[in-house]
Amino acid sequence: MNEPNDEAAHEAANTFNQANAAFRAQDWATALASFEAALALQPSLEPAALQAARCLVRLARWMDAREAFARTLRLNPANYSAWLEAGHLCRQMGELGQAVAAYRRAMDVAPERYEAPLAAARCLELQGDFGAAQAAYEQALQAAARKDAALPRAVHWHMAAYRLERGDAARALQSLRAALAAASTDGASADDVADIQTELGEALMRLGRRDEALALFTAASAATSEATLTRLSERAFRHNLWQEALAVLQRCLELHPGSAQAHWNLAHLQAECWQLDEAEAMLQRAEAMAPMPGATSMRASIAGRRGDADTALALYRQLAQAPDAAPTAASSAAMSALYSDRLDAQAVAQLHRTLFAPLGRGARARGSFKRAPLVGRRIRLGIVSADFHHQHPVNIFMQPVLRELDRSRFETFLYFTGPSRDDQTQLARSRVEHWREAATFNDVQLARQIDADAIDLLLDLAGHTGQQRMRLFAQRAAPVQATYLGYPGSTGVPNVDWLLGDAVVTPPGCEALCSEAVARLPGTVFCFAPEVDYPYPAYGAAHARRPLTFGSFNNVPKLTPRTLRLWARILAAVPGSRLLLKAPSFGDAGAVRLFTQRLQGLGVDPARLEFRGPTGLTDMMAEYADVDIALDPLPYNGGTTSLQALWMGVPVLTLEGAHFVSRMGASFMRAAGLDDWVAGDDEAYVAMAVAKAADRTALLALKQGLRQRLAALPAWDARAHTRAMEQAFEAMVRGA
Known part of the structure; x- marks a missing residue:
């Protein structure tokens, strides 16, 4: 190989430095071009070859990256990083055998390093070779211990993470217990211990050992690190421990009042927990401290949760059209369109095609x-x-x-x-x-x-x-x-x-x-053929004498302006009737206040309204006993909620719309043989509600035998x- 002259070597060095600057800025394409230019000037520049391979990995050019790693290894067959990262690439590509082979070459090059045997152990477990995996795991631990007394804890931690990734909570538990034992002797901080306790709680949750997991989550909540508390809140929320997750992040904010990220994290969780006013205020505080790239997305989510589908759609479309759009932005826009009162079925269909046509470019051919x-x-x-x-x-x-x-x-x-x-x-x-x-x-x-x-x-x-x-x-x-x-x-x-x-x-x-x-x-x-036995309400004569209650257990985004107008008309036409609305949003006082005001503006006396927040599924099913007639929202009909209502003896009044999402209610009711509960337009919807509410005897008879009726029909036969x-x-x- 010809060596460059001094001038070429100097130019190659400058180009290499420029490439590294682009790499640090995550401008992978520019960095790659510059690394290749440096290599053209000095073909033996091994660091440039390795960095070019890394750029190709980040650009998802997998086969080119493999060749680039091979080029690096031709320059230096003892390049540990090249063997290790080539193994990582093979694992990403699903080629586990080649990944293990690359890791073993890395282990031969640098037996004192722990990363390669640890990575090999991960792949070997994925292959189901647990004996060889255990040997590699032990080799990683030995290498780590020789380097630093605290490193074995990290090896156990990473192995536990790999095991949780592939759903092996039992083996992850073993690694986490070993990490916790190591932490007791290697000088680990209280936050390090809390991190391990959090993951131990996660593993125990997956194994169904809830009480043990909750005790560990509680112990971990004594941490002070922002990262540790954030991780704990994520785990708690994932297991439906909403209030506990909120308490953790509120404590985090108290400990780190100057952190914009702590404000953002709490705002995000508050939005997820339907505390929408609080989320909006917290987001404003975060933005006052630092730019928040996700602010538009959060505001779109909040708008959707408040039932303002059109604002949500406009914001998500804005995000989807940005050059650096997140892959989920277009999907969020599509979802928002389903709730809109303003878009007809054809417009919704065309929007979906427009949003997602680019995803098919370069697709693999069916043949x-x-x-x-x-x-x-x-x-x-x-x-x-x-x-x-x-x-x-x-x-x-x-x-x-x-x-x-x-x-x-x-x-x-x-x-x-x-x-x-x-x-x-x-x-x-x-x-x-x-x-x-x-x-x-x-x-x-x-x-x-x-x-x-x-x-x-x-x-x-x-x-x-x-x-x-x-x-x-x-x-x-x-x-x-x-x-x-x-x-x-x-x-x-x-x-x-x-x-x-x-x-x-x-x-x-x-x-x-x-x-x-x-x-x-x-x-x-x-x-709908539930495997849980939800006791059927004992509908009796008292149900026919109580004030008639219309109800909806649908999420707030479905309660569109058109839906609320129709429901207000029904309440006006059925004197003494009530409306029970249940949704996760209504655990938030701000959401209750907002929808009370909206319905009051349509002439509904707030005394006729009842709002209920989230409960467990069994309790929610039992609450259908408090509803006489379910009102289907539009254009986004109830799906699961309508079928649950029917199963618990509550007929659903629906309006047959023009596309899938607005015809689900009609599908369910026609399959149940209840075509007379399907309206064709707004006027028929209101008139049908009035007629069904007027005949309490017929309504009670239907309610008493509704589940038995459904169970005998093919549509409810799993x-x-x-x-x-x-x-x-x-x-x-x-x-x-």
């Missing part, structure tokens, strides 16, 4: 997938979801489907992408043959895993809701892709081939509103529903 012929084998069904945990609607509806899926026809793989786990997560895991912990996988890694599993049909259960993977689907991760349940309507996302609907939510002729082909299930699109889904899946795959 590039190689799959064995279907003859003589089962269909390999992949399911992508983050939502198999307690109270989530996806979990409620899908658990019976997982239970009933025919294993002689389907081999099921569930790619779990969420951070929240509980006993329902474990139940779902027990009901599928293959469970893949994918929360930490990027889209490239997940696509590789899906392809390695040779999936025939990939089913999305999120759409544009939280923890979604729409970019993965847009880039096509399987030869056939479908969406169901998580999102009430067409996604607008390229390469999602099918949408599961029914004859009411997706009637013949609706094709122009859907970017997917429609597969129609018999009965109704969602089958087995029949699952058979219909299986037929739809087979048609999708065989027609591909």
Whole structure:
């Protein structure tokens, strides 16, 4: 190799320094070009070769990055960092065997370092080779101990994190107990101990040992570090310990009153806990201290939670159109559009197509997938979801489907992408043959895993809701892709081939509103067959004599101006009637005040209103006994809430709209044989409410036998529903 002259070497050094400056500024493309320019001047400049590989990793140019690491190692086969980071890249790409091989080369180069054996232990556990993993883990501990007495604690900590990532809480618990034991002798700070206690609590929560976990969370709350307290609050909130999480962040703010981030964290949590006035005030305090890049997104979220869908939509569209837009901004805009009174069905459909068309650029071709012929084998069904945990609607509806899926026809793989786990997560895991912990996988890694599993049909259960993977689907991760349940309507996302609907939510002729082909299930699109026994209310003569109570247990964003106007008209037309509104928002006095004012402005006496905040699911179901008639909101109908109301003996008055989200109520009521509860326009909606409220005898008779009626219908039969889904899946795959 020709060595550069002094002038070229000097220029190469200057170019290398400029490249490093761009690298520090996270301008990866500029840095890469400069590192390559330095290498052109001085091909033996090993640090530039390594930095170029790092840029390519950050630019997600995986194959180019692999070659760049190989180039670095040709320059110096003993470059520890190159072997280590090449291993990390292979792991990210799902090539675990090659990752382990790279880590072993790094271990040969620098046996005194602990990072490579620790990384190898992680990959070996992912491969299921626990014996070899344990040996590598012990090697990492020995190397760490030789370097620094405090490092073994860090090794245990990282190993626990890896184990939690792949859902192995039992082994994570072992590592965390070892870390806690090490902390007692290696000079760990109180905050270090609190961090370990927090993760121990997380592991115990996942193992169902709630009391032990709560004791550890309580002990960890004595910490003083802002980072430690923030982490603790995140874990507490994830396990529905809202008040405890808020208390932790309020204490954090007291300890760190000058921290803009502490103000922001509390504002964010207050918004998540529906304390909207407090969140807005706290956000203003944070912004007075420092710029807050997420402020617009938080204000959009607050607007949506207050029922101002149009303001939320405008803010999210603004964010989605920014050059550096977060991937979730467009999805948030799409969701907001479903709540808008101002957009018709065609406008909503067009907005979805416009927002997500760019996601399909450069997608993998369907014909590039190689799959064995279907003859003589089962269909390999992949399911992508983050939502198999307690109270989530996806979990409620899908658990019976997982239970009933025919294993002689389907081999099921569930790619779990969420951070929240509980006993329902474990139940779902027990009901599928293959469970893949994918929360930490990027889209490239997940696509590789899906392809390695040779999936025939990939089913999305999120759409544009939280923890979604729409970019993965847009880039096509399987030869056939479908969406169901998580999102009430067409996604607008390229390469999602099918949408599961029914004859009411997706009637013949609706094709122009859907970017997917429609597969129609018999009965109704969602089958409510709860596995928990919720006692049926004992509806008696007293229920027919009490003041009639209309009710809605839907979230506040659904309570649009048009909805409230209709409900105010109904209350005016039914003297003595009451309106019971229950939602998480109504745990916040500001939300109660706001909706009281809105309804009062429409002529409703506040004495006729009752607001209730959040409760546990069992208690919420029991509260339906206090409602005589449920009023469906529009344009975004109730989904889970309407089916829960019916199950507890409360008929739902609905208005049949023009697209999926505004036809769900009609689907449920028609499947129940209650077509006379489905109105065609606003006037009919009000008139129907008045008529149903007037005949208390008929209403009581319906309520008394409603669950029995539903249980006898195919639409509420989980087995029949699952058979219909299986037929739809087979048609999708065989027609591909």
